[in-house]
Amino acid sequence: MLPLYPIAPRLMRSKTFAALALCLVPALLGGCSAADSLRTTAYDIRARLDPETHAFAGQAILTMQCEPPDAASRGPLTVDIALNRCLKIERLRGDGVEITKGPTLVSENGDEPALLVVHRLTLDPTAKQFTLTLEYAGELFQDVQRGERPGQIHNFEMSAHIGAEGVYLDASGGWYPAIRQSPVEPPRGELATYSLSVKPIDGMELVAGAAFDRRASEQSGRLEWRGKFPMDGLVLVGGPHHVKERDAQDTQIALHYTRPEDPEALGLIERNTDMFLQAAAGYLERYTPLVGPYPFEKFTIVENFFSSGFAFPEFTLLNQRLLQMGPRALRHGFLDHEMLHSWWGCSIYVDPADGNWCEAITSYAANYYGYILDGDEPGARKYRRNACVAVTLLKPDQNKPLGDFSRDGGPSRTVGYQKGAMVFHMLARKIGQDNFWAAMRRLTDEYTGKHADWNDFQNLFEQAGGMNLDRFFQEWVRESGAPRLVMREAVWRAKKHILELTVDQGETSFELDLPLRIISEDGAAIENIVTLRKKTETVKIPLDLPPSSVVLDPDFHLIRELQDYETMPTSGATLADERLLVVTPGDHMSKFYQTVIDRFSDEKEPSDVIQCPAGDLTADMLGAQSVLILGSAVHAPPVRDLLSRTNCPVAWRDPGFQIDDDAYDNPNQSVFCTVHHPDRPGGGVTVYFGNSEDALGRSDLLLFYRNSLVAFETTLRESEGEKTYKSRVIARRDFETPQEIKVVNK
16 A cells, blocks of 8 residues: 655745756856846747657747836847757747857756756847747657655655656646746746647647636647636646546546456546546535635646656546556545645745745645545544644754755655644634635635735634734744643642642743643543743633642644653654664565665665664664664564654564554554654664564555554565555554643642
8 A cells, every 4th residue: 555645746846846947957157137028928839759669749839028128228138048959949939039049058957957958148138028939849758767755655756757657748848938037036936827739649638837728629620728817837647547527516627547358447547537537526616615606717636657646737647557556546635635725825826936835735625634534533633633643753854944944955755744734723822713714715716827925824823813813824834843842730729729730841942832731630621721921931820619630732732842751753753863773683684674674774874873673682673763663573582672662552472463452463463663762862762573474564654654553464466477566554653741740739
């Protein structure tokens, strides 16, 4: 099975299209005055593709204008044309302008061959608006397998490929020319109108990131697309697909997929594709009342030929394995996440001059709020808790301001997705949920086809909530970190019926609405919220009943760094430690165990990873760093002693293992469990044990699970000498220790 982890939209894999264009075309030298600006307002692209030979032939007409429009005040304009290195410009002409071709520049790409070649032109403009027409051709082919990673659902190597298995041409691949003029300061970002005309390909369905013009296509005999509003880039994809369609409200939903020849596999795919169409229709019905009308006329789910989960205008591109998964691929954070990017990222654009907000709001609405809409509070709480765990485990170089996400040197995905979702959750609690969604509907109404930045969000939420949010956005968006809360003292003033609680938030001084659960002497639970504004503060809480203890934020409504004992142990704790001891079995070293070792070692220096056979192990070695224990190494006496000092619920039997009172002795069962390291605060002890070699067959997916313990049942299928494994989860456990303080009577 695939990891249950949010799917990243392609246009946000590192930058928006607009920001990507700015980064791919290097800063230029000289030309016009600083007040001048050359802007492309329209792209008209015609293309012919041959999947069998990977051939591409295109014509692009770019309409540009100078601002200010007074041509007399301008000198020569220097511009760059960025194009895929495999495409050669065969003809170049301009209407009403003189073109002087300058040197060809190669864009930088580290030690790898440059993907783009930049052709420099000097224009002598004599009109307020003019056009450039380029005719170009070549072959576009990439090694699909090069970017595939075990257990990963995004192949980020792909950008410009034409083949019999499929077509994938995105803006970063340079399949059409991107033109920029050197500004003294980076512009806000270019939005333009796009039109695309492609010759049909026999046996292949094509989809573009723009509205399909059926009438124009019937008249021209070509496939014609037109952008509904200004866009920040264009993508074209396709494959040898079968098409299903259905209507939902005022939107047509389609699914493009390959039909396997095997009858059993075909039956599964047909059922799953029907399920996906139904789910997409349900998401439209669920979210349009909250965020406003769907911005396009069609939503298409396209099966891709490489690992992906990318969102584009009008469609989403999903890996074939997701369609095979069926209901498991329809959990929150998959298709619902991609559909919501139709609003946030694909029609309301991230301002390249600011950070990427769209992953945070999309993760909030789909990955988190989907549970709320389901009425599943345990699922919602689990998301909030896991976000706190993830933020706690961040390394300092990853823990940067949310407002810098997707910018050079910005924070990690944990900040952009999970912390960002929690910031929107706290904001909704602050201004009220109804006001929150009213602001999002206004965002759709006022910003579709435009850029939006964090300041725009602040203005919308201030107007909806009727309050000043300067401090909230400054602390949670523009600054880094999160509070590390600890209750120092709880005193009951019986005569005054006042509980005095002192809370310290570590190195920060955020303004916080802190949820508390006060347990009375008779066992009743009283929910309360107090406001903190300083690093250390004592709050006074009136109570009718004498309290016995106080639990801090028991349902994780605040994004915060947890104390070591509060942190639910997961493999992330073991991964986050600087040093790792891998205890290997003394008898048989499975190739699947090696996969786990590689994944745990990926981001560490070789000298920080020690491998030791169980027979050579000492207690001192186990106490010096976090530990990964594999297979029969669990039976080594030093390992048994270490685990006996933890809350590990697994007992090792012969054969198999036992979790609490449940025995797991089938050969196809395995367990993956992490507990707090008893001698290393913040560290972890992770055990991976299988009852047989085949039980370990999906070891590549372990790190995507956010549970303390997961047990699997894995089945092996062999066809024409090829082995494939399918796993299902048969047990889960999460080990929580809340922060609770006893109340002192005075």
